[in-house]
Amino acid sequence: MLLDRNLHIRAIDTFIDPSVPRERAIITHGHADHARSGHGAVLATPDTIAIMQTRYGVDCAGRFQALDFGVPLLIDDVSITLYPAGHILGSAQVLVEHKGQRVVVTGDYKRLADRTAQPYELVRCDLLVTEATFGLPVFQHPLPQTEIARLLKSVRDNPERSHLVGCYALGKAQRVIALLRDAGWDAPIYLHGAMLKLCGLYEELGVTLGDLRPALDVPRADFAGQIVIAPPSAIRDRWSRRFPDPMVCQASGWMSVKQRARQALVELPLVISDHCDWGELQQTVHETEAATVWVTHGREDALVYWCRQQGLEAQPLHLQRFEDDGGEEAA
Ligand SMILES: [Zn+2]
Numbered sequence: 001m002l003l004d005r006n007l008h009i010r011a012i013d014t015f016i017d018p019s020v021p022r023e024r025a026i027i028t029h030g031h032a033d034h035a036r037s038g039h040g041a042v043l044a045t046p047d048t049i050a051i052m053q054t055r056y057g058v059d060c061a062g063r064f065q066a067l068d069f070g071v072p073l074l075i076d077d078v079s080i081t082l083y084p085a086g087h088i089l090g091s092a093q094v095l096v097e098h099k100g101q102r103v104v105v106t107g108d109y110k111r112l113a114d115r116t117a118q119p120y121e122l123v124r125c126d127l128l129v130t131e132a133t134f135g136l137p138v139f140q141h142p143l144p145q146t147e148i149a150r151l152l153k154s155v156r157d158n159p160e161r162s163h164l165v166g167c168y169a170l171g172k173a174q175r176v177i178a179l180l181r182d183a184g185w186d187a188p189i190y191l192h193g194a195m196l197k198l199c200g201l202y203e204e205l206g207v208t209l210g211d212l213r214p215a216l217d218v219p220r221a222d223f224a225g226q227i228v229i230a231p232p233s234a235i236r237d238r239w240s241r242r243f244p245d246p247m248v249c250q251a252s253g254w255m256s257v258k259q260r261a262r263q264a265l266v267e268l269p270l271v272i273s274d275h276c277d278w279g280e281l282q283q284t285v286h287e288t289e290a291a292t293v294w295v296t297h298g299r300e301d302a303l304v305y306w307c308r309q310q311g312l313e314a315q316p317l318h319l320q321r322f323e324d325d326g327g328e329e330a331a
């Protein structure tokens with residue numbers, strides 16, 4: 001087999017998104033459960049390399065090799081090509097080809113348009129290794145524009161309150177800001193300190209986010225009617241006391257689960273996901289024409305069952321992941 005169940009490409013002794021340091025790694029994207037520091041050599045898109053170096057330091061791997069989307073790289077007789085995954089900036093699917101066999105590892109992906117990430121491209125293959133974070137029929141994500149419209153309506157209806165939107169710092173925060181801008185919100189957006197570096201990097205890499213300001217040294221009353229973006233943990237701790245009567249919001253695919261929103265004390269849940277929903281997962285399996293599907297990263301069983309019903313060979317892949325900075329928040 002070209003790829004084993006640890007996402008190890010044996011012929012070139014290279015792992016995809018390994019959870020422990022390896023001599024050679026291909027990294028699909030910058031989230032901490034995929035990109036770790038300490039590998040000998042990292043192959044990734046230029047944006048992913050920039051994100052890793054911003055988060056973990058420029059020396060977080062022995063060496064880096066940047067590979068642009070759509071450009072095949074031949075290593076011995078194995079060809080590697082990265083294709084956009086549409087999940088966050090720089091996120092890639094990995095196509096591995098060897099003697100006519102095609103394997104695609106999706107990493108995390110979504111198919112809805114998002115101007116903060118290169119748009120998803122379908123890649124046909126024989127073996128598809130797909131994530132299934134939202135791999136249950138109950139997950140049908142609404143359009144993000146609808147959710148942003150709800151947020152803006154709440155801001156208009158509550159001019160004396162500040163709106164604190166909990167967002168994961170990499171990917172979600174920038175997407176929510178871009179959605180707000182595209183919906184016509186051109187007031188300053190205030191940021192928790194944890195957001196500043198990555199928003200700055202996105203801007204540097206060409207994603208315009210408008211007027212962003214640190215939520216520091218601003219008189220309390222001035223936050224009335226304003227939008228503040230912060231990590232989900234911060235909106236519930238002492239940090240949030242600096243804002244007048246904050247409306248606690250959170251943007252995540254998990255916000256469709258009402259109990260989760262309630263437990264997280266979220267007053268205004270926004271269902272904005274950076275992963276495929278159930279329908280998109282099915283559509284992808286179908287369109288790749290893969291005969292074999294391995295399902296990982298979430299709710300494997302339902303998608304495995306569905307694939308088998310379609311006559312495909314399907315297996316759950318229980319990869320060990322270390323979700324040290326809140327895997328759920330990345331959803
Ligand atoms: Zn991710």
Ligand SMILES: [Zn+2]
Nearest residue numbers: 031033034108
């Ligand atoms: Zn992930």
